[in-house]
Amino acid sequence: MYNLNSWNDTIVAIATPPGVGALGVLRLSGDKSIEIINSIFVNKDLSLQPSHTLHVGILKNNDEVIDEVVVSLFISPRSYTGENVVEISCHGSAFIQQKIIDACIEKGARLAKPGEFTQRAFLNGKLDLTQAEAVADLIASNTDASRKTALQNMRGGFSTVLKQLREQLLKFSALIELELDFSQEDVEFADRTQFCELINEASVVTKNLLQSFKLGNVIRNGVQVAIVGKPNAGKSTLLNSLLNENRAIVSEIAGTTRDTIEEIINIEGILFRLIDTAGIRTGENEIESIGVEKSFEKMRTADMIIYLFDCVHETVEAIIAEHEKLKSFNKSFLLVGNKLDLANTDNIIEKFQGLDILFISAKEHTHINLLKKNLVDKVIGGDIETENIIVTNARHYEALEKVNEALTDIQKGLDEKTPGDLIALDIRRCLYYLGEITGQVTNEDQLDYIFGKFCIGK
Numbered sequence: 001m002y003n004l005n006s007w008n009d010t011i012v013a014i015a016t017p018p019g020v021g022a023l024g025v026l027r028l029s030g031d032k033s034i035e036i037i038n039s040i041f042v043n044k045d046l047s048l049q050p051s052h053t054l055h056v057g058i059l060k061n062n063d064e065v066i067d068e069v070v071v072s073l074f075i076s077p078r079s080y081t082g083e084n085v086v087e088i089s090c091h092g093s094a095f096i097q098q099k100i101i102d103a104c105i106e107k108g109a110r111l112a113k114p115g116e117f118t119q120r121a122f123l124n125g126k127l128d129l130t131q132a133e134a135v136a137d138l139i140a141s142n143t144d145a146s147r148k149t150a151l152q153n154m155r156g157g158f159s160t161v162l163k164q165l166r167e168q169l170l171k172f173s174a175l176i177e178l179e180l181d182f183s184q185e186d187v188e189f190a191d192r193t194q195f196c197e198l199i200n201e202a203s204v205v206t207k208n209l210l211q212s213f214k215l216g217n218v219i220r221n222g223v224q225v226a227i228v229g230k231p232n233a234g235k236s237t238l239l240n241s242l243l244n245e246n247r248a249i250v251s252e253i254a255g256t257t258r259d260t261i262e263e264i265i266n267i268e269g270i271l272f273r274l275i276d277t278a279g280i281r282t283g284e285n286e287i288e289s290i291g292v293e294k295s296f297e298k299m300r301t302a303d304m305i306i307y308l309f310d311c312v313h314e315t316v317e318a319i320i321a322e323h324e325k326l327k328s329f330n331k332s333f334l335l336v337g338n339k340l341d342l343a344n345t346d347n348i349i350e351k352f353q354g355l356d357i358l359f360i361s362a363k364e365h366t367h368i369n370l371l372k373k374n375l376v377d378k379v380i381g382g383d384i385e386t387e388n389i390i391v392t393n394a395r396h397y398e399a400l401e402k403v404n405e406a407l408t409d410i411q412k413g414l415d416e417k418t419p420g421d422l423i424a425l426d427i428r429r430c431l432y433y434l435g436e437i438t439g440q441v442t443n444e445d446q447l448d449y450i451f452g453k454f455c456i457g458k
């Protein structure tokens with residue numbers, strides 16, 4: 001996608017989203033940015049101005065005034081990309097923005113490719129790969145939690161941990177490699193006990209990071225929750241109650257919901273994809289049995305299940321049996337007893353004692369907030385600590401798995417007193433995958449793939 005020469009080009013792109021706004025921002029990066037903008041800027045000579053300054057003036061191309069703008073100058077290396085960067089704030093018309101782009105291209109710039117500004121920042125050492133990827137995540141973030149983790153990763157939280165790991169391993173790898181040079185003399189420069197400790201520590205850190213991916217995934221992609229149960233349990237009423245709107249049809253006729261309905265809510269910064277399903281019963285007609293089959297399918301594919309039942313009419317035996325079935329799905333679930341408003345609370349609690357059940361009234365909105373809190377707790381097991389480093393990126397996760405494997409092999413090698421040259425190989429492998437995450441080890445295709453997913457102008 002990128003050829004090497006193209007890195008010398010000066011690039012230009014609109015940085016604000018398409019459509020009409022009060023302001024539009026365009027960005028140029030490259031050696032000639034200032035020269036190019038200077039050739040269409042009327043009021044003063046921008047090439048004489050210091051870095052980090054703003055200038056109001058008119059842009060004019062071929063005797064045609066384009067717009068009155070504010071130009072910001074960032075002189076290399078003190079800029080986002082590390083190159084000369086110029087930002088132009090103009091009036092937000094798409095037409096004006098296009099005119100400015102055309103003028104810049106006429107004067108020697110070319111259109112930027114998606115993510116090219118950030119890719120240049122990476123190649124110029126302004127960001128490492130995890131930070132660059134976090135920029136894309138930050139732009140795409142749609143909840144408080146995803147914003148926080150992306151911001152933290154962008155600031156380098158994750159890379160700092162990885163770099164520390166890598167540096168420690170490098171030290172030992174150097175000592176082990178040194179031993180190999182003196183292999184005839186049977187010396188050990190690398191203190192094995194200290195090394196074992198280091199590997200154990202590295203293993204713990206890696207395992208915690210791997211573990212955090214589950215939460216990271218949730219923060220990035222949301223959690224699918226299937227609301228299941230028998231017909232008339234109140235599943236659609238519950239969906240409406242959680243959403244606070246009349247989304248699904250509710251009726252006293254069993255079998256009202258035929259197809260699944262999916263809606264998203266944000267609870268404490270986490271996106272939940274709620275799925276209202278058809279009540280589970282032996283299908284009486286074809287359409288119903290298709291609906292029921294879909295309900296089972298959702299139970300299998302969802303991240304979590306809410307099993308809803310009518311606490312007045314269901315027997316304890318039936319719920320115990322359902323509980324056993326739910327366990328076989330091997331995922332987190334909540335047993336929720338509905339229609340509490342029709343029952344005597346004390347009697348109900350006594351009736352179902354010993355079972356972990358949350359009682360609600362979907363119709364009266366009773367304990368709906370408690371249910372929401374339970375959902376969040378199920379996902380994150382306690383309170384959300386976005387201060388901790390959380391892996392949100394599948395690429396990082398895969399590389400960390402390789403790091404973990406390599407660490408296990410090193411540990412095994414040390415336990416079994418394997419010769420240094422074999423351990424050295426495992427260490428190198430471990431270093432390779434750590435470097436791959438931060439971008440110290442890269443290949444062209446991988447970079448193209450990562451940056452190709454960015455929006456243009458970033």
Ligand SMILES: Nc1nc2c(ncn2[C@@H]2O[C@H](COP(=O)(O)OP(=O)(O)OP(=O)(O)O)[C@@H](O)[C@H]2O)c(=O)[nH]1
Pocket residue numbers: 229230231232233234235236237238249250251252253254255256257258277278279280338339340341342360361362363364
């Ligand atoms: N009293 C009371 N009635 C409720 C409650 N929740 C639901 N209902 C009533 O129970 C009936 C069935 O509710 P729905 O929400 O349609 O039940 P469902 O589980 O979606 O049913 P299907 O779509 O047929 O599987 C309706 O008449 C609701 O008004 C509740 O908490 N209390």
Ligand SMILES: [Mg+2]
Pocket residue numbers: 235236237248249250256257276277278279
């Ligand atoms: Mg329904």
